[in-house]
Amino acid sequence: MYTQTEENYLKAIFHLSEISSTGISTNAIAKKMATKPSSVTDMVQKLSEKKVIHYKKYQGVLLTSYGRKIAASIVRKHRLWEVFLVEKLNFSWDEVHEVAEQLEHIKSPKLTNELDTFLGFPKQDPHGDPIPDKEGNYDLLEKKLLATLGLGQSGICVGVNDSSSDFLQFLDKQKIALGYEIKVVGKEPFDGSMQLQISNREFSISNKIANNLYIKILPGS
Amino acid sequence: MYTQTEENYLKAIFHLSEISSTGISTNAIAKKMATKPSSVTDMVQKLSEKKVIHYKKYQGVLLTSYGRKIAASIVRKHRLWEVFLVEKLNFSWDEVHEVAEQLEHIKSPKLTNELDTFLGFPKQDPHGDPIPDKEGNYDLLEKKLLATLGLGQSGICVGVNDSSSDFLQFLDKQKIALGYEIKVVGKEPFDGSMQLQISNREFSISNKIANNLYIKILPGS
DNA sequence: GCCAATTTTTAGGCGTATCTAAAAATTATT
């Protein structure tokens, strides 16, 4: 069994591993965990003894396959709870993270799997991130600019390129927000503008807008 | 903010207060928490500094009104989660406690209140214990012998007087179990036997049986 | 390839929550 702190370190290393494929540095972990590098050294030595990470002095760490499985199960719980909070308890996109950080540490395989069933086996969380299955496997969703999507494709809005207040206010006015599912229902070759559908609402945006919105493609679209 | 351990001590003192109305002894708390009396002394000194209990050396402890409110909010969360687990996630009566012990420490007033709404503002948990409201108020349900119930009254089966295997096997055969709601639909003056209804199933039991089953009366019955 | 800058580790300390063993206070017995 792992303490909440150990689980948080595993999760941090898991997320850092998704970016850099080399060994994860003590400093990188310290930054992510908002602690000091010396504390990280203490913890990675402990995690190494527990065989969940590979660690050699001064060489950074990597998850063992065992450690990766544990980390994935924590991420699975985190994202399932996020879906629950948004879909069943009227939480908004930006309120879920803090609570899910707590709920992800609840230890009960039955709870996790029944929750999964209750929610209808969702494949993505409200931010468009994939939910690992019981074995820890998940689909990597590709992040693209909205402008690159083809007709009929849909995805979840996950970020902006330009964060000027003009642009953010435009998004607000059009009721486009992170976490929304957007479907491309038309593309205008002449000016690159796009016809979009968000929850049965249709409207069009310019090419400039489409080049400033990041989207995660939903599989099978 | 309180640590999980502090919350568990508060809850233990809260439950012990429901029984004995005098000061709660160090030993009683140690027994309930499965720790040593010396550990309890350490903790009650800390809780006393935080003004959640009244404590004078060698004289036991009592919750302050502030402490009682905090304890009630933990019990509220525990029991709401129990309802959730049983009604939404197919947990059985006896599986919920361990998981609820973890879930009760999640800190998010919005979560608690939305959960309450989602569940339709239940007044009892699956064991028939009352769920405190936001202010920490709750109805005390009276525990009675089934034999003392009047015609038309109903309650939740919460315990047995006689735990001989003969008696427990009888309950099993009749499909009577803790947590079940029982309604009295007939009383026979001649031999004191009773006609019961459990989830649309009707059958009768002898007076001897009725004198060995504890029931919590549901308000308004 | 050497020296400086950076990163990482070690050493020693702190607060929490626990324990055991022993001392102090209370309660019960005669």
Add this chain to the structure above:
DNA sequence: AATAATTTTTAGATACGCCTAAAAATTGGC
């Protein structure tokens, strides 16, 4: 009321997770 039994508290120790300060190893610049 004095002593015995019990309860409670204190004292000192341990594991966890964190810190600061200093030492050691690695990396980068010239």
